[in-house]
Amino acid sequence: MAPTTLYDKVWDAHVVGQRADGQTMLYIDQQLLHEVTSPQAFEGLELAGRPPWRVGANLATPDHNVPTERRELGLDGIDDPVALEQVITLDRNCKRYGITEFDITDTRQGIVHVMGPEQGATLPGMTIVCGDSHTSTHGAFGALAQGIGTSDVEHVLATQCLVQSKARNYRVQVDGRLGAGVTAKDLILAIIGRIGTAGATGHTLEFMGEAVRALSMEGRMTMCNMAIEAGARAGMVAVDDTTLEYVHGRPFAPSGDLWNQAEDYWRTLVSDPDARFDASLTLDGSALEPQVSWGTSPEMVVPVSGATPNPDRLDDPAAAEGVRRALAYMGLAPDQPITDIRLDRVFIGSCTNSRIEDLRAAAAVVRGRKVAGTVKQAMVVPGSGLVKAQAEEEGLAQIFLDAGFEWRAAGCSMCLAMNPDRLMPGEHCASTSNRNFEGRQGYGGRTHLVSPAMAAAAAVAGHFVDVRELS
Amino acid sequence: MTPFTVLTGLVAPLDRANVDTDQIIPKQYLKSIRRTGFGDYLFDAWRFEDEGDIGMTPNERTINRSFVLNQPRYQGAQILVAGPNFGCGSSREHAVWALSEYGFRCVIAPSFADIFHSNCFKNGLLPVVLPKETVDELMAGAADGGFELTVDLPAQTVTLPDGRSIGFDIDPNRKRMLVEGLDDIGLTLAEADAIRRFETGHRQRMPWLFME
Numbered sequence: 001m002a003p004t005t006l007y008d009k010v011w012d013a014h015v016v017g018q019r020a021d022g023q024t025m026l027y028i029d030q031q032l033l034h035e036v037t038s039p040q041a042f043e044g045l046e047l048a049g050r051p052p053w054r055v056g057a058n059l060a061t062p063d064h065n066v067p068t069e070r071r072e073l074g075l076d077g078i079d080d081p082v083a084l085e086q087v088i089t090l091d092r093n094c095k096r097y098g099i100t101e102f103d104i105t106d107t108r109q110g111i112v113h114v115m116g117p118e119q120g121a122t123l124p125g126m127t128i129v130c131g132d133s134h135t136s137t138h139g140a141f142g143a144l145a146q147g148i149g150t151s152d153v154e155h156v157l158a159t160q161c162l163v164q165s166k167a168r169n170y171r172v173q174v175d176g177r178l179g180a181g182v183t184a185k186d187l188i189l190a191i192i193g194r195i196g197t198a199g200a201t202g203h204t205l206e207f208m209g210e211a212v213r214a215l216s217m218e219g220r221m222t223m224c225n226m227a228i229e230a231g232a233r234a235g236m237v238a239v240d241d242t243t244l245e246y247v248h249g250r251p252f253a254p255s256g257d258l259w260n261q262a263e264d265y266w267r268t269l270v271s272d273p274d275a276r277f278d279a280s281l282t283l284d285g286s287a288l289e290p291q292v293s294w295g296t297s298p299e300m301v302v303p304v305s306g307a308t309p310n311p312d313r314l315d316d317p318a319a320a321e322g323v324r325r326a327l328a329y330m331g332l333a334p335d336q337p338i339t340d341i342r343l344d345r346v347f348i349g350s351c352t353n354s355r356i357e358d359l360r361a362a363a364a365v366v367r368g369r370k371v372a373g374t375v376k377q378a379m380v381v382p383g384s385g386l387v388k389a390q391a392e393e394e395g396l397a398q399i400f401l402d403a404g405f406e407w408r409a410a411g412c413s414m415c416l417a418m419n420p421d422r423l424m425p426g427e428h429c430a431s432t433s434n435r436n437f438e439g440r441q442g443y444g445g446r447t448h449l450v451s452p453a454m455a456a457a458a459a460v461a462g463h464f465v466d467v468r469e470l471s
Numbered sequence: 472m473t474p475f476t477v478l479t480g481l482v483a484p485l486d487r488a489n490v491d492t493d494q495i496i497p498k499q500y501l502k503s504i505r506r507t508g509f510g511d512y513l514f515d516a517w518r519f520e521d522e523g524d525i526g527m528t529p530n531e532r533t534i535n536r537s538f539v540l541n542q543p544r545y546q547g548a549q550i551l552v553a554g555p556n557f558g559c560g561s562s563r564e565h566a567v568w569a570l571s572e573y574g575f576r577c578v579i580a581p582s583f584a585d586i587f588h589s590n591c592f593k594n595g596l597l598p599v600v601l602p603k604e605t606v607d608e609l610m611a612g613a614a615d616g617g618f619e620l621t622v623d624l625p626a627q628t629v630t631l632p633d634g635r636s637i638g639f640d641i642d643p644n645r646k647r648m649l650v651e652g653l654d655d656i657g658l659t660l661a662e663a664d665a666i667r668r669f670e671t672g673h674r675q676r677m678p679w680l681f682m683e
Contacts, residue, residue: 016669039504056683133562149564151593159659198556254679437493443522
C-alpha cells in the first residue's frame with residue numbers, strides 16, 4: 001500500500017461516497033454546537049421538516065455570548081436582551097431535539113474547544129465539525145476537525161455528512177526543544193509569521209518533530225487552534241502516549257475492552273515514514289524567542305527583542321501600504337521596540353490559551369507580584385467551569401486575585417468581545433487569544449497576541465518584557 | 472437557493488489584502504438569531520465613523536464619506552473586486568449573508584480563505600479567482616466608477632467593457648450547484664441509503680464512536 005499521511009488516513013476512514021453531483025461525502029462523528037452559529041441551522045431544519053440524522057453525535061454549550069460575571073444568576077445574569085434570546089434559543093433547540101447541552105448553569109459549560117477535549121468527546125481519529133473556525137483545535141488528538149459555516153451546521157445536523165473536496169498535505173517539522181519560557185503559542189505565532197495567514201490555504205497542516213512531540217496536549221491544542229490563522233482549515237498532530245494518557249478516563253471516552261480496541265486503532269494514526277506531503281516547512285524550535293504580534297493580522301509578529309517594521313524599507317509597495325495601515329491603526333511608529341509598547345489591559349483566556357496548563361504558566365509569573373498601576377484591567381477567563389474549579393483548588397485563582405487580576409467565569413469573553421468584556425478605542429491589550437484584527441476585541445481596540453506567560457509578564461511590567469528576563 | 476447564471480453589474484474596488492470576516496461583519500451583529508438583517512452592517516467599521524449596534528439604521532449613523540462603498544459612483548454595485556485572501560478569519564456565514572443582502576452577487580479576488588469560499592456557494596454568491604495582475608487591472612478600471620463586468624458562470628468567463636473575455640476556473644460540481652440553484656441538503660439526503668450503509672460499517676469498525 002502506498003504510504004499515507006495522518007490526514008489521508010482519517011479522511012479515507014470517513015468517505016461515504018460520491019454524491020450525484022460528484023462531490024465527496026465525508027461522515028462526521030461529532031458536531032459541537034454553540035449559540036451563535038446554530039440558531040439559523042436549527043430554523044432551517046424546522047422549516048424543511050427534517051429531523052437531526054443522529055442526535056447523539058452532537059454536543060452543545062453556550063460560550064461566545066455569555067457574560068463572565070455574576071454567573072451564579074444563570075440566564076438572569078445576561079443583561080443584553082438580544083444575547084439572552086440567542087442563549088435561550090440554544091437551550092430550546094437542544095431540549096426540543098434531545099441534544100446534550102451543558103447550559104450556562106452547568107459546571108461543565110465552557111468554550112466548545114476546551115469543553116470537548118475535557119469531556120473526552122474529542123477522540124483520536126474522529127471527524128469533528130463546529131460552526132467556529134477554531135475547531136481546528138481538536139486536531140491535536142489526531143482528529144480531523146474543521147470549522148464550518150451555518151449552512152453546513154444544518155447540513156451535518158440533517159445528514160451527518162460534510163460535502164467537500166480533499167485538501168492537500170502540509171508538513172511542519174519543528175526540530176529541537178523549545179527553550180524555557182518559550183511555548184506552543186510562540187511556536188505557532190512564529191510559524192504564521194513565516195508562512196503568512198494564507199500560507200496553508202487549501203491544505204491540512206500536520207505538526208511534527210521533536211518540539212511537537214515534547215508538547216503537552218494543551219500545547220498541541222494551542223498549535224492546532226491557530227492552524228486557521230495560517231489559512232488551514234485543519235491542523236493535526238499524530239497520536240502518541242501523551243494523547244492516550246490525556247483521553248483515558250474522561251467521561252465520554254471509551255473504557256475497558258472498548259478502550260483496548262480503540263487504542264489498537266488510534267496507535268495507527270501517524271503519518272507513514274515515506275508519506276508524501278505537498279508542502280513542508282522545517283524550523284529549529286531551540287532557536288525560538290517569545291513572540292509578540294504588533295499589527296492587525298496574526299502574521300504581523302516579531303520576537304519580543306524585535307521592533308515594528310519600517311514600511312520605507314519594504315520593496316513591495318502593496319506590502320508597505322499594509323504595514324503603514326496597520327501601524328496607523330495600532331498607534332505605533334516604525335522601528336518601535338516591542339518592549340516600549342505599554343498595555344492598558346491584559347486578557348488571559350480564549351480557546352487558544354485558557355486551559356489549566358496556561359493558567360499555571362501565567363500564575364507562575366504572577367506569583368508574589370502585582371499588576372502594574374498603569375494597567376487598567378487584567379483579567380483571567382478560564383476556558384471552562386471545570387478549569388476554573390481546578391485552578392481554584394490549586395490556588396492559582398488566589399495568586400491572580402492577590403496580584404490584582406480579575407477572576408471570571410468561563411466563556412470566549414474578550415477574544416471576540418461579543419459579551420460585555422471588551423477594549424475601549426485606542427487601548428492596547430496583551431492577549432492570549434488568536435486574532436488581532438481591527439476591532440476584534442472591541443471597537444478601535446489594539447490587540448497584541450502573546451503566550452500566557454508573556455501576558456502575565458506584561459501585566460506586571462506594564463509593557464512587554466521578555467518573560468525569560470523576569471526571574 | 473437563487474441560481475447564478477449570467478450577471479452584468481457595476482464593480483466596486485476594495486483594494487486591501489486579507490480582508491477578514493470580522494471586518495465584513497463585526498461581532499456585535501452576530502447576536503441575531505436570523506439569517507437576514509446584516510446588509511446595513513456590511514464593513515461596518517469602515518463604512519461608518521461611529522460604533523454601531525444591532526438594530527441601528529444607516530441614517531442614524533455617521534457615514535465615512537471616503538470609504539469606497541459610500542461614494543456615489545459605486546452605488547448599486549453588484550461585483551466586489553478585492554485583494555488576496557479575502558474572507559480570512561472567522562467561519563461566520565453572516566459575512567456572506569451581509570455581502571449578499573447589501574447587493575453583491577459576485578466577489579473577484581486573487582485568492583479566498585477556504586471557509587468563506589465554501590460558505591459563498593451555499594448562498595448564491597459567486598467567488599471568482601483571477602490572477603493578481605488581472606485583479607489589479609480590474610481594480611484600476613473601476614477607479615473612476617461606471618465600470619461594468621459581465622460574469623458568465625456557465626461559460627466561466629469575465630467580460631470587460633472593451634469586449635475582452637477572461638476565463639476562470641471553478642470546481643465543476645460547485646458550479647452546477649450555483650447554476651442550477653440546487654438544494655444542498657436535499658442532494659445529500661438522496662444518498663441516505665449510502666450514508667446508512669456507511670454508518671452501519673463504521674459502527675462495526677469503531678463501536679466506541681457510537682456509545683450514545
